[in-house]
Amino acid sequence: MMRFTLAALLVLMPLLVSRPALATEFQNVLVTDVSKDQISIRSNYSGETLLLFGAIDTQPYGEADGVVVVLRGPAQDIILRKKNKQFGIWVNGPAYTFGDLPSFYAVASSRPIADLLPNARRAELGIGADVLKASNLDPKTPHPTPGESEAVAAFLRLKQQADLFAAQSDAVEIIHGKLFRAEINLPAGMPVGAYTTEFFAFQKGTLIGYQKGELPVDIVGAGHILHEAAYNMSLLYGIFGVAVAVFMGWAVAIIFRRR
Amino acid sequence: MLIYLPIAEMSANIMTLIGMGGLVGFMSGMFGVGGGFLMTPLLIFIGVPPAVAVASEANQIVASSVSGGLAYWQRRAIDIPMGLILMSGGLAGAYSGVQLFKLLRAMGQVDLLISLSYVVFLGVIGTLMLRESIQVIIAARKGSPVQARRPGQHSWILRLPFRMRFRRSKLYISVIPPLVIGYFVGVLSAIMGVGGGFIMVPAMIYILRMPTNVVIGTSLFQIIFVTASVTIFHAVENQTVDIVLAGLLMIGGVLGAQLGARLGQRLRGEQLRALLALIVLGVGVKLLLDLVNQPDELFSLTRMGVGG
Numbered sequence: 001m002m003r004f005t006l007a008a009l010l011v012l013m014p015l016l017v018s019r020p021a022l023a024t025e026f027q028n029v030l031v032t033d034v035s036k037d038q039i040s041i042r043s044n045y046s047g048e049t050l051l052l053f054g055a056i057d058t059q060p061y062g063e064a065d066g067v068v069v070v071l072r073g074p075a076q077d078i079i080l081r082k083k084n085k086q087f088g089i090w091v092n093g094p095a096y097t098f099g100d101l102p103s104f105y106a107v108a109s110s111r112p113i114a115d116l117l118p119n120a121r122r123a124e125l126g127i128g129a130d131v132l133k134a135s136n137l138d139p140k141t142p143h144p145t146p147g148e149s150e151a152v153a154a155f156l157r158l159k160q161q162a163d164l165f166a167a168q169s170d171a172v173e174i175i176h177g178k179l180f181r182a183e184i185n186l187p188a189g190m191p192v193g194a195y196t197t198e199f200f201a202f203q204k205g206t207l208i209g210y211q212k213g214e215l216p217v218d219i220v221g222a223g224h225i226l227h228e229a230a231y232n233m234s235l236l237y238g239i240f241g242v243a244v245a246v247f248m249g250w251a252v253a254i255i256f257r258r259r
Numbered sequence: 260m261l262i263y264l265p266i267a268e269m270s271a272n273i274m275t276l277i278g279m280g281g282l283v284g285f286m287s288g289m290f291g292v293g294g295g296f297l298m299t300p301l302l303i304f305i306g307v308p309p310a311v312a313v314a315s316e317a318n319q320i321v322a323s324s325v326s327g328g329l330a331y332w333q334r335r336a337i338d339i340p341m342g343l344i345l346m347s348g349g350l351a352g353a354y355s356g357v358q359l360f361k362l363l364r365a366m367g368q369v370d371l372l373i374s375l376s377y378v379v380f381l382g383v384i385g386t387l388m389l390r391e392s393i394q395v396i397i398a399a400r401k402g403s404p405v406q407a408r409r410p411g412q413h414s415w416i417l418r419l420p421f422r423m424r425f426r427r428s429k430l431y432i433s434v435i436p437p438l439v440i441g442y443f444v445g446v447l448s449a450i451m452g453v454g455g456g457f458i459m460v461p462a463m464i465y466i467l468r469m470p471t472n473v474v475i476g477t478s479l480f481q482i483i484f485v486t487a488s489v490t491i492f493h494a495v496e497n498q499t500v501d502i503v504l505a506g507l508l509m510i511g512g513v514l515g516a517q518l519g520a521r522l523g524q525r526l527r528g529e530q531l532r533a534l535l536a537l538i539v540l541g542v543g544v545k546l547l548l549d550l551v552n553q554p555d556e557l558f559s560l561t562r563m564g565v566g567g
Binding site: 041042043044045046076077078079080081082083084085088089090091092095151154155157158159188189219223224226227230231234235237238239240241242244245246248249250252253256257 | 260261262263265266268269270318319321322323324325326327328329330367368370371483487490491492493494495498500502503505506509510513517550551552553554556557558559560561562
């Protein structure tokens with residue numbers, strides 16, 4: 001089986017590399033908050049809409065004409081596999097490893113992000129899943145093979161289909177250049193872990209405000225206990241599963257024999 | 260009503276799961292088969308990762324074989340020494356099967372292993388059952404009684420060394436064949452999430468020559484231990500047992516099985532078997548088509564080290 005780390009990952013790097021430390025003066029411009037300080041996935045969780053909002057201090061630079069909010073899930077190593085036909089059946093063939101990419105990545109903006117600032121700048125700031133695709137076409141990057149380009153496209157497509165990569169260009173409302181509110185839809189099957197929120201305020205394509213926060217996403221309740229147990233106390237978890245089954249089988253046999 | 264399955268990491272409708280458990284339980288009660296070989300593919304069809312479907316279904320089968328096995332225990336229709344020997348082979352097989360499963364999972368080929376195993380076994384079993392029941396039906400129409408199938412001689416197998424007396428089966432045979440059969444069924448159980456009764460029962464009758472009155476009880480007896488060990492091995496090695504999923508299937512399964520058993524007694528055996536054979540073949544053909552036809556999506560994502 002073919003397996004290699006994707007050379008084309010280089011083109012995805014803008015998303016991964018730690019961006020140049022944004023000066024604290026930017027951070028003083030934005031005061032931000034999120035409607036929830038943590039996301040709890042209960043057994044009946046079916047997704048929700050997260051509200052992210054804040055105020056812009058117009059003293060240093062004036063009013064903002066563009067705001068972008070990014071919600072980023074914990075990094076994951078993902079294997080992408082492509083099926084090909086062998087001996088008349090479709091089997092998993094080439095595998096591509098996508099290391100250390102965000103498991104979830106949503107961008108909400110007040111305008112289409114491509115209109116807000118140039119691609120190169122967006123790549124620097126890590127704004128937009130489409131930066132990946134766009135920088136893929138960047139002539140300066142080493143040329144990926146056709147298979148790798150296809151794999152990158154498939155990766156993005158599958159992530160978008162699963163609602164794990166999303167971009168909404170009308171999801172941020174700016175009020176008088178001073179206040180803003182953004183909505184990001186969270187899918188039912190969102191990965192758990194430590195999420196980060198990032199807020200960017202722009203004026204004529206120049207960054208004037210930046211703020212960063214954290215948002216833990218956890219399974220809670222019985223599901224949490226079972227999930228933890230399955231991975232951390234596997235043997236006990238397995239024995240528990242068998243015990244439940246034996247009890248259930250025994251109880252049913254007793255109940256129905258009485259009739 | 261949706262419920263989050265913590266290991267499958269997906270939401271599913273509670274009523275769908277209980278209903279599926281009920282439907283398969285109903286058929287298994289009616290036909291007297293385990294039903295794992297129908298449930299695992301159904302779970303895969305509704306989007307449960309195949310690896311989770313297999314391991315969780317093994318967990319469910321523990322419940323159904325305990326509830327079925329208790330009746331045979333009370334009727335003393337279990338050959339316990341034979342069951343223990345089959346089980347010893349079965350535990351080794353379950354362990355090997357789970358290791359193979361783990362290996363292929365790391366290579367991204369476990370779904371293929373599961374599908375291919377199903378296509379082969381459902382195809383063979385379905386065809387044999389259909390042929391036999393059609394012969395019986397045709398013979399019954401003509402009014403001539405069917406000759407019970409005379410299996411070939413396997414006596415040299417039974418005369419291998421390490422012979423042991425099995426009093427309830429009235430046999431004095433080598434322990435090697437039951438160990439080998441147990442091992443083989445244990446491997447299948449781990450890979451396919453089945454009890455393996457559909458292989459075990461014919462093997463006991465035609466190869467080991469056990470009397471039919473102890474066959475089903477003994478088969479259920481060893482299935483309890485083999486599926487229990489498959490559950491634990493999968494939980495430890497692959498973390499793929501979803502107890503919430505298994506529990507919901509159990510609820511539907513046990514209720515369905517009771518109803519099915521009652522209805523089954525009123526229907527004609529060979530027609531039931533022909534119907535079951537068609538269902539088995541249908542599931543096998545669907546899985547085969549899924550392998551042969553070009554899938555809509557050629558790509559799939561897997562988290563490294565976890566997921567389906």
